[in-house]
Amino acid sequence: MDAEAAAALADGLKFLAAGLAMVGTFGPGLGIGILAYGAMQGIARNPDTAGTIQLNMILAIAFAEAVAIYALVVAMLILFVG
Amino acid sequence: MESTEQTRPRWRWGTYRWLIILVIVANVFAVKAFSPVKPHIQVPAETIAGPVILPLIGDLYLTNTIIATLIADLILILIAFSIWRATRGGAMILSGVPQIFEMIVEAIYNLTESTARKWADTIFPWVATIILMVLLINWSELIPGVDSIGMLHEPHHGAPAYDTQELFAIGDFSVTTITGEIETESAGESESHDSEVQHVGSGLGFTPYVRVASTDLNFTLALALTSVIVIQILGFRAVGIKYLKKYLNFGRLGKLLFREKIGPFDLIFPFTDIFVGLLELIAEIAKMISFSFRLFGNIFAGSVLLFIIGTLVPVVIQSGFVFLELFVGLVQAMVFGMLVMVFMTMATIAHDSH
Numbered sequence: 213m214d215a216e217a218a219a220a221l222a223d224g225l226k227f228l229a230a231g232l233a234m235v236g237t238f239g240p241g242l243g244i245g246i247l248a249y250g251a252m253q254g255i256a257r258n259p260d261t262a263g264t265i266q267l268n269m270i271l272a273i274a275f276a277e278a279v280a281i282y283a284l285v286v287a288m289l290i291l292f293v294g
Numbered sequence: 295m296e297s298t299e300q301t302r303p304r305w306r307w308g309t310y311r312w313l314i315i316l317v318i319v320a321n322v323f324a325v326k327a328f329s330p331v332k333p334h335i336q337v338p339a340e341t342i343a344g345p346v347i348l349p350l351i352g353d354l355y356l357t358n359t360i361i362a363t364l365i366a367d368l369i370l371i372l373i374a375f376s377i378w379r380a381t382r383g384g385a386m387i388l389s390g391v392p393q394i395f396e397m398i399v400e401a402i403y404n405l406t407e408s409t410a411r412k413w414a415d416t417i418f419p420w421v422a423t424i425i426l427m428v429l430l431i432n433w434s435e436l437i438p439g440v441d442s443i444g445m446l447h448e449p450h451h452g453a454p455a456y457d458t459q460e461l462f463a464i465g466d467f468s469v470t471t472i473t474g475e476i477e478t479e480s481a482g483e484s485e486s487h488d489s490e491v492q493h494v495g496s497g498l499g500f501t502p503y504v505r506v507a508s509t510d511l512n513f514t515l516a517l518a519l520t521s522v523i524v525i526q527i528l529g530f531r532a533v534g535i536k537y538l539k540k541y542l543n544f545g546r547l548g549k550l551l552f553r554e555k556i557g558p559f560d561l562i563f564p565f566t567d568i569f570v571g572l573l574e575l576i577a578e579i580a581k582m583i584s585f586s587f588r589l590f591g592n593i594f595a596g597s598v599l600l601f602i603i604g605t606l607v608p609v610v611i612q613s614g615f616v617f618l619e620l621f622v623g624l625v626q627a628m629v630f631g632m633l634v635m636v637f638m639t640m641a642t643i644a645h646d647s648h
Contacts, residue, residue, distance in 0.1 A: 267405075271636070274629035278584050281591030288594065293337055 230291045236283030243276040318610060325608045331472050333601040334454050337594070339510045340501045342445070358502055359510035362440070366430045366507065398426075405632070410639040413532065417638045420524060424517065425631035428508065428589065432623030435506040435597050436616055444502035446470060455497030472500060508593035508626075511586065518585035521634045522578060529641035537641070541575045543567040581637065585630065592626045 251269040255262045342361065345353035373395060380392040388396055402422050407414040434440050449455040457474040476497040507513045529537040539545065547564035596619045603615050 267632075270625070271629065271632055274588065274625070274633070278588040278591075281588055281595070284595050285587060285591045288598070289337065292335055 226290060230287040233283055233287040233290060236286075237280045240276045240280035243279075244273050247272050247276060321609055328471055328473065330605045330608050331456065331475055332605055334500070335598055335601060336453075337511070339505055339512070342501065342503065357510070358444075358505040359507045359513060362431065362434060362504045362507040363513060365504065366427060366434065369430060370426060402631070406635055409635055410642065413528075413639065413642045416528065416531075417635055420521070420638070421631045421635045424521070424634055425627050428517070428630050429624065429627035431507045431513075432593055432627055433620065434504075435509075435593070435600065435623070436619060440504045440506060441502045441597065441601070443504075444500055446498040446500055449497055449499035453499050456500055458498055506593060506597055508589055509597050511590050514586040514590045515582075517589075517630070518582045521585065521637075522582050525634070525637050525641050526578075528638050532642035541571045543571040585633070589626055589630055592622055596622050 247269060251265050254265045258265075339357035339359040341355040341357050343356035345355050347353055373391065377388075377392040377395055380388050380390075387393075399422060402425060403414070403418055406418045406421055410417050446456075446458060455476045456472040457476055458470045459473045461469045461471055463469070526537075529540075544564075544567075546567050550561070550564050600612070600615055600619060603612050
């Protein structure tokens with residue numbers, strides 16, 4: 213095929229690849245939900261320690277969210293650098 | 295238009311409502327007059343000044359993220375200077391900007407002390423510096439002018455060329471705005487072209503003067519590298535040479551080879567210990583990567599989001615995204631600092647061996 217159609221096909225595949233890379237955010241989303249569930253249960257059982265539980269929950273959520281950010285960085289690299 | 299839902303006191307519209315409505319209307323007119331142009335987003339930072347060639351290291355460019363880091367440094371030094379001046383007279387109660395920073399520093403110190411009890415005085419300066427600097431840099435993407443005020447120049451290869459219009463001129467210096475993007479004629483990448491395909495005289499490239507430093511992987515990687523190296527140094531300071539036992543755990547292997555009485559489990563535990571030590575070493579490298587990419591990914595994605603939303607819906611909805619970025623910047627700074635603090639604390643605790 214000629215050069216223009218090949219370039220358009222490459223662009224389309226690039227967008228498809230970026231969208232597919234974002235499928236990797238299912239896991240961290242689920243993980244953050246489970247974390248918050250545990251934290252809510254902990255606060256419900258013991259409201260005095262709500263501050264400590266909240267602090268540790270935010271720390272653990274940052275770890276889980278980092279994996280989602282890796283997927284986002286891969287998608288951005290495909291879109292803007294690839 | 296006064297609501298009567300509450301009985302006491304009655305809720306009234308504030309006095310600033312006209313100012314806010316005026317700002318929104320002015321925003322709509324400004325968007326109609328100069329509509330936003332699709333931004334050019336690239337991962338590496340754009341260079342402002344040419345290379346300084348050093349003998350061993352190579353080329354050093356002045357990028358716009360270096361300018362942003364220097365500005366953040368200057369602001370922090372000025373804040374420290376103002377607090378020094380305020381406490382010089384021996385006053386017990388501060389007021390104004392030093393008071394706000396006293397609250398912030400006290401909050402961070404309480405956090406550090408609750409996690410690292412004995413080593414809080416050593417860990418606290420690192421943690422506080424990282425939190426304050428990353429917070430300042432993350433919040434700089436909300437200031438109007440960052441990423442949008444810059445210089446126009448000959449378009450670079452691969453970067454889009456813009457159509458410009460001069461707003462006003464102060465003497466010799468002209469303030470120009472970008473009104474549209476010029477589509478270049480070459481289809482596809484122009485590596486095969488020998489001649490430059492450009493409109494002569496029309497179309498200039500744009501480089502912002504200041505870009506958010508956390509969107510540059512150099513900055514986040516430098517912070518992560520420094521933090522991980524300091525964590526190791528702190529581990530050596532706290533425990534001594536026995537800190538290496540965390541990574542090279544040959545204790546039980548020695549027991550297997552040289553002692554005479556060995557139990558049934560002593561055959562496999564030494565090898566699992568060595569494997570776990572190797573995993574800890576790999577985890578240190580993973581810490582470097584995860585620190586840098588967490589901050590970079592969050593703030594880069596946030597700034598791309600602000601660009602795109604500012605282009606699509608520039609009127610009222612973008613304020614919601616600015617609030618989101620405020621929150622995300624704060625959380626990422628706190629998380630970076632807290633993770634460094636937790637890892638430093640874990641490094642100072644002696645690794646218990648069986």
